[in-house]
Amino acid sequence: MDHSTRAPRVLEPAPRRRAALDPRLYVLIDPEHLRGRAPADVAAAALRGGATLLQVRAKRASTRDLLALTDAVLGVARPAGVPVLVNDRVDVAVAAAADGAHVGDDDLPAAAARALLGADAWLGCSAATVAGAVRAADGGADYLGVGDVFGTVSKPDADVPIGIDGLAAVAAATPLPVVAIGGVTPSNAAAAIRAGAAGVAVISAVTLAADVEAAARALRAAVDRARSS
Helix, strand or coil, X not given: CCCCCCCCCCCCCCCCCCCCCCCCEEEEECHHHCCCCCHHHHHHHHHHCCCCEEEECCCCCCHHHHHHXXXXXXXXXXXXXXXXXXXXXXXXXXXXXXXXXXXXXXXXXXXXHHHHHCCCCEEEEEECCHHHHHHHHHCCCCEXXXXXXXXXXXXXXXXXXXXXXXXXXXXHHCCCCEEEECCCCCCCHHHHHHCCCCEEEECHHHHCCCCHHHHHHHXXXXXXXXXXX
């Protein structure tokens, strides 16, 4: 995988926390789930469809490739004013001048990630239980990615889905914004919002769609309807 066909740009860090983080439609850009399309093109289409937050996720990429991938996604997201976070790799988030990072259960603890990112970057943490949510909040997380809620095809080693009840329990136990992840579609997004989620996070539902922009728009509309009802 090589995303470095052009010279890397020098990016200045974006102004932080100029507005509250908007996690309504959080799209993860993973090179393994793009149907061979360019990451920047998929990210741009997701943004046109209403994505409010992006994450770069490449579990098997080299550090150099992940840095180039992050640079490419930042190149389309920053003009749109949409934050970009890096999955797992806090070091790459810092090096790329990304807007923050998201860490999971097997990554750096939240407090360690926060120390590396600094106070102004966004930090998300995965949590499937109330105890995990409390640890993440205590460590300085800004939001929680909670799931898998409905089951997922993007993560073959995922645990048993926690369901709507599990999502609701975590959302009720923390003041942090909760983002539902795992098998979210336009038909079930409203249930996640009603359970207390501030938004939904998706990979394949958007990035594997034949029409990325339309898929993102359908999810965004479902979330917005549920939030306003």
